[in-house]
Amino acid sequence: xxSESYDFIFKIVLLGDSGVGKSNLVFRFTKNEFNKDSKSTIxxxxxxxxxxxxxxxxxxAQIWDTAGQERYRSIASSYYRGAVGAxxxxxxxxxxxxxxxxMWLKEVEENAEKDCLIMLVGNKMDLHEQRTVxxxxxxxxxxxxxLAFIETSALDATGVDTAFQRILQEIY
Ligand code: GTP
Ligand code: MG
Numbered sequence: 001x002x003s004e005s006y007d008f009i010f011k012i013v014l015l016g017d018s019g020v021g022k023s024n025l026v027f028r029f030t031k032n033e034f035n036k037d038s039k040s041t042i043x044x045x046x047x048x049x050x051x052x053x054x055x056x057x058x059x060x061a062q063i064w065d066t067a068g069q070e071r072y073r074s075i076a077s078s079y080y081r082g083a084v085g086a087x088x089x090x091x092x093x094x095x096x097x098x099x100x101x102x103m104w105l106k107e108v109e110e111n112a113e114k115d116c117l118i119m120l121v122g123n124k125m126d127l128h129e130q131r132t133v134x135x136x137x138x139x140x141x142x143x144x145x146x147l148a149f150i151e152t153s154a155l156d157a158t159g160v161d162t163a164f165q166r167i168l169q170e171i172y
Contacts, residue, residue, distance in 0.1 A: 006050050006060040010171050011082050012164070013112075015104050016089035017097040018068030021123040024154035025089065026065050029164050034155055041067040044079065053169050061168055080111040085167040089121045090138075092151065093130040098122075101141060119148040119167050126153040 014022040023041050027033045030047040043066070050060045066079060080086075086108050090097040101120065108118060122138045125131075135151060142149035148166065152159035 006058040008057065008172065009060045009062055010084050010168060011062045011064065012085040012087065012167065013064045013066070013080060013083045013108075014087045014089060015066065015108065016068055016087075016121075017091070017094070017100050017104075020068065020089045020091040020094065020097050021154045022065055022068065022087075022089050025087070025121070025123060025152060025160055025163070026063055028154045028157055028160045030063065032157070040069055041065060043067065049164075051165060051168060053165070053172055057172065059168050059172060061164060077111050080108065080113075080116070083112050083116050084171045086112060086116055086118045087121050087163065087167065088118055088147070089123050090133065091124050092122045092133045092138075093124055093127045095132045098133040098137065098141075105145065105147075117148065117167055117170050119150065119163060120145075121163055122149075122151040123154060125151040125158060126155045 016022055018040055023038050024034055026047050027035060030049045045065045047063045048060055050058055053059050088104050090101055120142045139149050150159050150163045152163055
């Protein structure tokens with residue numbers, strides 16, 4: 001497919017604590033790769049992928065992946081400017097990352113466009129034994145706050161395409 005031909009371009013941002021797997025969700029979606037020893041993102045990284053929705057429309061996702069680490073963040077209204085979708089990611093084995101979701105949500109709501117769609121993403125669902133945040137926790141927070149919700153594993157690819165595909169579809 002010619003990656004330069006598309007009908008729409010949608011900016012999607014990722015946010016959430018450091019180490020929850022934001023960059024690996026992007027690697028998996030855009031390159032079908034996983035990096036076991038990925039380094040913390042510094043600043044912002046960009047990736048794109050063009051996908052087909054509604055039978056015949058090509059949507060180019062322009063993905064912005066930022067650092068969860070406070071010291072690399074200069075949170076920047078420019079990060080959110082023009083974003084039509086946000087994936088707010090936590091790690092199902094890291095309760096703290098889930099406890100910080102309201103803080104991240106506040107940040108998006110204060111900085112993003114009013115119509116930016118937000119999807120809550122519980123990542124690392126492959127780590128069954130270490131899970132401390134349950135599906136019902138994520139789902140109930142999402143429901144109370146009017147967010148879409150999905151669980152994913154960047155490691156084994158579960159839910160990753162679905163997450164991006166669904167948010168692009170809903171934006172469209
Ligand atoms: P920052 O860039 O610091 O904000 O972190 P990040 O959210 O981008 O996390 P990153 O993708 O770098 O992943 C952090 C660690 O978690 C890495 O060691 C990954 O290999 C691991 N990881 C990411 N996703 C998964 C997953 O779905 N399952 C498992 N088991 N490990 C994962
Ligand atoms: Mg990263």
